[in-house]
Amino acid sequence: MxxxxxxxxxxxxxxxxxxxxxxxxxxxxxxxxxxxxxxLERYRQDRPDLVLLDIMIPxxxxxxxxxxxxxxxxxxxxxxxxxxxxxxxxxxxxxLGADDYVVKPFGVQELLARIRTCLRRSSPQEKHPDxxxxxxxxxxxxxxxxxxxxxxxxxxxxxxxxDLLRYFLDHEGEVLDRFALLDKIWGLSYGGxxxxxxxxxxxxxxxxxxxxxxxxxxxxxxxxxxxxSRGA
Numbered sequence: 001m002x003x004x005x006x007x008x009x010x011x012x013x014x015x016x017x018x019x020x021x022x023x024x025x026x027x028x029x030x031x032x033x034x035x036x037x038x039x040l041e042r043y044r045q046d047r048p049d050l051v052l053l054d055i056m057i058p059x060x061x062x063x064x065x066x067x068x069x070x071x072x073x074x075x076x077x078x079x080x081x082x083x084x085x086x087x088x089x090x091x092x093x094x095x096l097g098a099d100d101y102v103v104k105p106f107g108v109q110e111l112l113a114r115i116r117t118c119l120r121r122s123s124p125q126e127k128h129p130d131x132x133x134x135x136x137x138x139x140x141x142x143x144x145x146x147x148x149x150x151x152x153x154x155x156x157x158x159x160x161x162x163d164l165l166r167y168f169l170d171h172e173g174e175v176l177d178r179f180a181l182l183d184k185i186w187g188l189s190y191g192g193x194x195x196x197x198x199x200x201x202x203x204x205x206x207x208x209x210x211x212x213x214x215x216x217x218x219x220x221x222x223x224x225x226x227x228x229s230r231g232a
Contacts (some may be wrong), residue, residue: 001219003027003029004028004048004049004119005028005029005030005046005048005050006023006029006048006049006052007031007032007033007042007043007046007048007050007051007052008020008030008032008033008052008061009033009034009039009051009052009053009164010032010034010054010057011034011054012054013034016032016138017106017163017186018041019052019111019129020113022034022111023115025147028114031046031048031177032044034057035057035058035059035060036058036060036061036062036064036065037059038059038064039060040068040069043065043069048076048196049077049122050076050079050115050119050122051076051077051079052079052081052115053065053066053077053078053079053080053081053098054080055093055151056082060148061193062075062076062081062082062093063093063096064165066078066080066096066098067097067099069097070156070158071094072145072159074097074146074157074158075122075146075158077099077121077122077185078097078098078100079098079099079100079101079102079115080093080098080100080101080102080113081102081104082101082102082103083103083104084154090120090195090196090199091178091199091202094199094200094203095203096202096218097156097158098144099118099158099159099160100117100186100196101196102114117186121160128187129172131143131144134162136169136217136230136231137208137216137217137231138150139208139217140212141165142158143166146158146159149207150207150208150210158196160186160200161203161204161207164200164204165190165204167181168183168218168228169228169230170228172228172229172230173228173229174227174228175221175224175225175226175227176225176227177197177223177225178194178226180225180226181225182196185197195196200224201218204218205218216229216231217229217230217231
């Protein structure tokens, strides 16, 4: 069986050695880059199954690397590694297409759990079997290409956004608890905060809503979670 490939992009050699040894002990194939420019070259050469990406790296920042990867690849999971915990950093990362965030210092089991969840969700057998067009209101989404259109405006998506919309559509009109959504979309016992979900919803609203400040599709239910409506 082919080993799943993980690209680690990190300039702290002590951290990168620890992560590399951990992942190799879990039977992953590992490649390494210490700066942003080398990272993009290694990504194009290796085509990894997942990218672990530190934000503060030389040459090109983690944000720039994430943005470059997402220009041509909307599917490969990108997990950001950062010593920062400010919400603004997470918002920027998610806006650029990151799938998850791990704040340093992190526990070994936490990192492995995030990696397994992202890899499981991106594997072909775990993807939603229905690749038919998603449509509601004036929004049309092609799950195969991860491209959407609202009226004449086109926008890209990542797989997790498509999964969220699928789940919302399957449970239209129901009040969905934040923790239940995290478990369903991010994986059981995700361990993240509901803020992660809220940031993804905020980003998704900017793509599909005519007025994100007054959404008519993804509606907030105070203190509980969200409810979805196809709209007119």
